Amino acid sequence: MTTVARIPTISPISCIHTFRTQSPHLPTSIATGRVGSGFWTPIRASTASSERGEVLLAARGEDDKQLQNGIAEFYDESSAIWEDIWGDHMHHGFYDPDSTVSVSDHRAAQIRMIEESLRFASVSEERTKWPKSIVDVGCGIGGSSRYLAKKFGANSVGITLSPVQVQRANDLAATQGLADKVSFQVADALEQPFPDEQFDLVWSMESGEHMPDKTKFVGELARVAAPGGTIIIVTWCHRDLGPDEQSLQPWEQDLLKKICDAYYLPAWCSAADYLKLLKSQSLQDIKSEDWSRFVAPFWPAVIRSAMTWKGLTSLLRSGQKTIKGAFAMPLMIEGYKKDLIKFAIITCRKPE
Template structure:
């Protein structure tokens, strides 16, 4: 148990330092949404389109979770689990007229997110703090919308992660998880193939990721908590243009000089980006959305 706690602390320290290092670089090149864009499948896009695609990712996630434009049950209290520098929180708070709180392991991210909220006149609506997603500092049933945009892959205990999302969701509240997964196993498979495990391990080492799981694993976890309206979808084809675009941006003069100023963790992550593309192209890595509702 002590070893497990030590490994968890080591992982969390690595995640925090990785994002402490890389967040400024990301913001300078890509803006304040630290997640994939949603594109039309097989589209070729210019850099100017990526920020619009990142907003589209948020909107498509809300649509998939059945939030409609005329919905009278829009959320009033939102938690952004793994908030980055707060792009989703600020967007959702403005869209729904809601209050939002974001949590991250990175002190640099939390500080920058609060600064951006203040600069945009949203400090009364959104706030950000350093906290562990597996032990959230919130009471049960607090939030109408529990939002996790590309943070689940960092969670070392997926069961505890999902349980916490369900715990802080209010009765009738919605949970949205958008995350990387590995492919679902076939009916006769007990594990991924050795080459797949090897590729994922290399990616994990670069991005401070624990063991991966599949979308089917997430669905089973949500079912075990008696959550309702569970559905998932593979969005891999809609994010395919993103990683090549990130690589292209890193190879610009601004990208290269900014990257060299960050630190070894960020450089190591940048060098691993082709591995992500290989995983996508081989059908090993899946970009999925999973949504559900807590019974009211």
């Protein structure tokens, strides 16, 4: 059985995919899709097209379920360690590139990341224009949801694949007196359990990298955004391809494959590819920026925290997936230093 993804033929779609073997959690029999210049995404497509030029996409199968299970288990296992050492926020911090930071600065840097993201997206500081409803897609243990709910007095719902994260996030919301404003549930970001046009602010802080179908991911963010609502995507990307490049270089693909294996990631894409996808949804005020230099101190700091007695004993008690992820941290630093990995913010607004 196939499902139809309505992708007009005028959109920048072609059929090339160079990351077929990027991760063991993706099937080797993926049909290939290319969205824009250099966008590699694991679209499962039949060889047929409809008369209207729509690409027929096979229903999501067991391979996606394996990836989802791997992601859920990874965060089930590692979230408590992260919270114990770093606190509520499971994302990069925003730093002055020229500053020397201590471990105590990092939690403040994570709050700055939220505030800088709101500023970049031009979320109004005027109370009458604050968002009233928020969805946190890939919410972790709910740090962003609780912060945004308190900041704006908004109702917020967070979704994640991890039951452990959901339980902890709801517990923290209750402890902080926010249970009437914030709630969390296990849900798939590619099939969100919400009606159309529900949220004034659609927030995705470092979850896009886990999405095996970036087209579907962006489509769902656009679908649940209310008219006039803001969408904020902060995510890991690979560098933009040059005009004469059809794919990343072999060494770059090899490095990303190792990172994918450790963190349960499917194929990567670039910020330019996200912009094309957002434009295909007829969204407005689309913009992006490379914030890699503002997050440079993050991974070295994570490594330093892991190398403390507290970090090492927590790792040893955690499990194989978390330990494997810890050993992959230097690969992230290498990717940033070689300008392969980009930390991107992409924002837009849904037309009113």
